[in-house]
Amino acid sequence: xxxxxxxxxxxxxxVKNGTLELLSAAQSSGADVTALVLGSTAESVVEQLGHYxxxxxxxxxxxxxxxxxxxxxxxxxxSALNKAQVDIVLASSSQMGRDLFARVGARLNTGIxxxxxxxxxxxxSVKVRKPLYSGKCSAEAEFxxxxxxxxxMRQNQLPIGTPDASASVEVHNLEAPKAATHTTIKEVVRGAxxxxxxxxxxxxxxxxxxxxxxxxxxxxxxxxxxxxxxxxASRAVVDSGWVPHSMQVGQTGKTVAPTLYIxxxxxxxxxxxxxxxxxxxxxxxxxxxxxxIFQKAxxxxxxxxxEVLPKLTEELKSVLQ
Amino acid sequence: MRIFVCIKQVPDTETKxxxxxxQDGIDESGIKWILNPYDEYAVEEALNLKAAEADxxxxxxxxxxxxxxxxxxxxxxxxxxxDGIVVDCEQEFDSATAAVTIAKVxxxxxxxxxxxxxxxxxxxxxxxxxxxxxEHLNLAHTNVVTKFSKTGDTCSVExxxxxxxxxxxxxxxxxxxxxxxxxxxxxxxxxxxxxxxxKKPIKEIAFSDLGFSDTQKVKYINxxxxxxxxxxxxxxxxxxxxxxxLASLLKNEAKVL
Ligand SMILES: Cc1cc2nc3c(=O)[nH]c(=O)nc-3n(C[C@H](O)[C@H](O)[C@H](O)COP(=O)(O)OP(=O)(O)OC[C@H]3O[C@@H](n4cnc5c(N)ncnc54)[C@H](O)[C@@H]3O)c2cc1C
Numbered sequence: 001x002x003x004x005x006x007x008x009x010x011x012x013x014x015v016k017n018g019t020l021e022l023l024s025a026a027q028s029s030g031a032d033v034t035a036l037v038l039g040s041t042a043e044s045v046v047e048q049l050g051h052y053x054x055x056x057x058x059x060x061x062x063x064x065x066x067x068x069x070x071x072x073x074x075x076x077x078x079s080a081l082n083k084a085q086v087d088i089v090l091a092s093s094s095q096m097g098r099d100l101f102a103r104v105g106a107r108l109n110t111g112i113x114x115x116x117x118x119x120x121x122x123x124x125s126v127k128v129r130k131p132l133y134s135g136k137c138s139a140e141a142e143f144x145x146x147x148x149x150x151x152x153m154r155q156n157q158l159p160i161g162t163p164d165a166s167a168s169v170e171v172h173n174l175e176a177p178k179a180a181t182h183t184t185i186k187e188v189v190r191g192a193x194x195x196x197x198x199x200x201x202x203x204x205x206x207x208x209x210x211x212x213x214x215x216x217x218x219x220x221x222x223x224x225x226x227x228x229x230x231x232x233a234s235r236a237v238v239d240s241g242w243v244p245h246s247m248q249v250g251q252t253g254k255t256v257a258p259t260l261y262i263x264x265x266x267x268x269x270x271x272x273x274x275x276x277x278x279x280x281x282x283x284x285x286x287x288x289x290x291x292x293i294f295q296k297a298x299x300x301x302x303x304x305x306x307e308v309l310p311k312l313t314e315e316l317k318s319v320l321q
Numbered sequence: 322m323r324i325f326v327c328i329k330q331v332p333d334t335e336t337k338x339x340x341x342x343x344q345d346g347i348d349e350s351g352i353k354w355i356l357n358p359y360d361e362y363a364v365e366e367a368l369n370l371k372a373a374e375a376d377x378x379x380x381x382x383x384x385x386x387x388x389x390x391x392x393x394x395x396x397x398x399x400x401x402x403x404d405g406i407v408v409d410c411e412q413e414f415d416s417a418t419a420a421v422t423i424a425k426v427x428x429x430x431x432x433x434x435x436x437x438x439x440x441x442x443x444x445x446x447x448x449x450x451x452x453x454x455x456e457h458l459n460l461a462h463t464n465v466v467t468k469f470s471k472t473g474d475t476c477s478v479e480x481x482x483x484x485x486x487x488x489x490x491x492x493x494x495x496x497x498x499x500x501x502x503x504x505x506x507x508x509x510x511x512x513x514x515x516x517x518x519x520k521k522p523i524k525e526i527a528f529s530d531l532g533f534s535d536t537q538k539v540k541y542i543n544x545x546x547x548x549x550x551x552x553x554x555x556x557x558x559x560x561x562x563x564x565x566x567l568a569s570l571l572k573n574e575a576k577v578l
Contacts, residue, residue, distance in 0.1 A: 188487070
């Protein structure tokens with residue numbers, strides 16, 4: 001039986017879906033599941049981790065870990081891994097996941113594969129696949145010279161299991177890290193975003209230059225409210241200053257793989273497709289029937305987005321009731 | 322101060338990718354290679370720092386087949402970097418190997434003032450080189466950086482993370498800083514710059530001379546092209562009909578609502 005450690009990301013006392021996906025995958029494979037959770041409110045999620053399959057939870061509740069400091073996180077994570085002695089580590093391929101486990105991998109002299117979209121755990125073996133060359137092809141990643149295999153999964157790729165409220169966990173407290181010597185967190189300015197980050201969103205509605213101006217994004221916001229979606233954008237509109245770079249999807253923006261991606265007034269340049277072609281269902285609304293986005297789309301509507309989208313929002317409202 | 326920029330050469334974003342016959346890599350014939358787009362921000366930031374601190378030089382460092390990697394290096398030299406170091410390596414290597422190799426090369430160079438990298442290389446998109454290099458050199462790192470300034474032996478960096486959140490960090494220098502879009506606007510190489518770049522020195526080191534073994538941690542196998550996708554279903558009719566039909570398809574056929 002493989003021993004798997006899942007690194008927990010959480011927010012306001014709620015374990016993030018990406019982490020729940022990983023716990024579910026580990027549990028359903030029959031692995032012995034351990035979780036690692038850091039920060040002064042870590043205690044608040046221990047029960048949830050148990051309900052989704054963790055038998056053991058390593059926890060460090062030092063307030064120094066409330067913001068991500070690579071130096072401190074690396075130290076604590078390595079000490080947890082040395083104690084837990086697992087075969088496989090699973091974490092989200094989030095910014096924190098990548099930053100932390102890259103350094104952990106180097107310190108423990110072991111292999112790490114980031115941005116995976118397929119995961120199969122069987123007995124002691126782990127098989128992963130990831131997109132390469134901006135999704136123009138994909139490959140399986142084979143670990144070499146790696147006592148522990150670190151796998152970072154893109155979010156929204158795996159099913160979340162049903163929680164078992166009767167499951168219990170054993171908590172192991174980790175020592176607080178020593179003071180950081182090289183890295184100080186000066187300030188964390190929380191985003192004013194009321195929606196999920198694009199990389200975590202299940203539904204994304206994105207706008208391109210076809211939205212005409214920053215004001216044009218209002219009808220995207222309205223649709224997003226109805227769908228519970230997050231709003232994305234093409235680089236053309238980010239470069240024009242209509243929306244911030246944190247909303248950009250594509251090669252030099254975010255890579256997303258939601259269940260539903262609705263592209264409005266986006267032509268479908270290869271660099272945009274690089275960031276969203278992994279979406280399960282793609283809808284394109286564009287006035288140009290020749291727009292390349294239609295070649296990637298599941299459903300297409302040729303038309304003026306300012307006519308189509310408000311109508312669609314109404315219809316969505318009624319089917320969702 | 323000696324400023325280093327680690328760069329990589331990647332297939333042009335527009336290049337069509339085909340697999341090789343044994344499906345353990347891509348067919349490299351006909352590929353146009355470019356400087357990794359994120360590395361342009363790294364080069365630009367290094368040049369800005371050089372301009373701000375007297376007696377500084379910018380050295381670009383890269384690894385890969387010398388005969389083509391040198392082209393991307395000339396791009397960086399034409400932008401204004403002073404010299405280059407190429408670790409010549411014909412075979413495939415992973416990020417872990419690149420990190421230990423470049424760490425050794427930089428250590429051998431002597432004193433390091435500052436190191437810049439791109440946030441990720443868009444070919445394999447591992448995005449772990451920056452952090453691993455820092456670990457091997459026992460330096461602080463930050464990646465996905467959108468603002469950078471240096472005073473004395475500390476630097477202040479801003480990085481944007483999920484949810485539109487911005488983190489401001491202070492790092493002891495030398496540090497390894499990973500550049501992303503927003504940090505600056507990379508300059509274009511001027512014609513005189515391009516001419517001068519041809520004469521700038523590039524030091525060559527053979528990977529095989531460094532004596533590394535077992536550094537490779539990850540190998541990519543069983544390459545596949547994306548699965549054929551069914552043709553798009555175009556929804557016809559007037560706007561009211563289209564909207565109704567699409568909402569219904571999303572709910573009942575695709576089942577994504
Ligand atoms: C190195 C590099 C990296 C890049 N990275 C990215 C990236 O990360 N993300 C990204 O998106 N791009 C990226 N690009 C840019 C990319 O090449 C395109 O320029 C960009 O995606 C175009 O954005 P767009 O589709 O919004 O605009 P356009 O290509 O101008 O398309 C606008 C579309 O809107 C349609 N339209 C106009 N009016 C209406 C209307 N009223 N109703 C309906 N449709 C309408 C038009 O028919 C057209 O198809 C990158 C480019 C390079 C070179």
